[in-house]
Amino acid sequence: MSEPRFQAVVADDHAIVRSGLRAALESPGLVEPAGIKVVAEAADGLSAIAAIRQNRPSLLLLDVQMPLAGGLEVLIEARRWSPETRVVVLSGVTSPGKIGELVSCGVDGLFSKGEDNDELFGALPGILRGRRHVAEVFRRMLEEAPAVPALSERERQVLNLVVAGRSNKEMAQVLGISAKTVDRHRTNLMQKLDVHSVAQLIAYALREGLIAPTSGL
Amino acid sequence: MSEPRFQAVVADDHAIVRSGLRAALESPGLVEPAGIKVVAEAADGLSAIAAIRQNRPSLLLLDVQMPLAGGLEVLIEARRWSPETRVVVLSGVTSPGKIGELVSCGVDGLFSKGEDNDELFGALPGILRGRRHVAEVFRRMLEEAPAVPALSERERQVLNLVVAGRSNKEMAQVLGISAKTVDRHRTNLMQKLDVHSVAQLIAYALREGLIAPTSGL
């Protein structure tokens, strides 16, 4: 029995997913006779980064949505501390915005949790040899999806506050600008995103994952 | 080697979770020497119900959030078509409202995906013998959480439309009532939920899972 040459770190906030991935990766014959050895698991973004720095594995299997740090942040940190690690992201929700960001940040693999795992495990050997693979679903999504307009820093701040339920006046106070300017940003925002009410604005923001979901009432 | 006496159906929209649960359930020694046989998997609520009707298993392992039918609907249908099936629900998100509903509908087991699986698998033998087990996290949550005010049917409809970004006038048209009445419901809604703006209303609704997240812009 040969030694596994590849090591992997698995990061997901659900213990069941981690054990499922571990079982699949370590099953013999996937990439090489001995399978891929999972050297560490992480339940949140920060421990994932720590695990990467410590182990510098060949592969990182990573959920997009995690506590403490999202998939994108982990990807960037992983690139910084362990450039040779192939990073494969699993996405539960499918927001065109996030997917686009991940692709443009250069993930090595991008797969959907909803679909069959065959595409993932079929592509893994190639990915470990340096290829890239974005799941069929996401490739179609990126082609069809209307590009999400780029938001300026201020607009993003305003959007966050709107989602948090603040009024123009409150936002003006928080941001230290005139209420009229807040209104201006809000108007531009709604024009950019092609919505026509706070409710639609919030719906859009949450759907696209444009804002941090840590909105304290 | 003894035959497995228990059969299970596993329902989750993520293939990885299903295979992880299958592996764990079928591992020998969990409940009895041969483990629990997973006779069917389902990726959405309707197939879960179909699988229950067809197999009438001893155990149903069920995700709360699924396409086509949620965990609660599947629970109710499972009770109807196969009352002897023990229903165990796994919850990814932790909204006090949904948890309370599930408990009051009489789930046999309720566990969090985020926590360790030890509590689940430790409690499984008891559950199969007729006991009930609600995860520690959720029991504390139900004690501490401020009771979610009961919403009337109309109020729930209005809430859905508000989240979908409709104006009072549009809602009036959809519901076939006066815009003034819509406003009345909306006012009552905000008073009940102790919020003071659309944004907070939407935030509350999404947080508590009071509404279906299938809001088409």
Next chain:
DNA sequence: TTCAGGATGGGGTGAATCCCCCAATCCACC
């Protein structure tokens, strides 16, 4: 049978919204 509560509407008021108009500053880019 009374009575509470839900659903239905109308009137009205003050605030906030959505969206036009206008202008100034700053800063990066060609």
Next chain:
DNA sequence: GGTGGATTGGGGGATTCACCCCATCCTGAA
């Protein structure tokens, strides 16, 4: 040096929202 974008701010107006007041109708529980 010009050009465009982001950010800042003001005026104004039509609409909507948030929240009071009032009433009627109906259903189910006490």
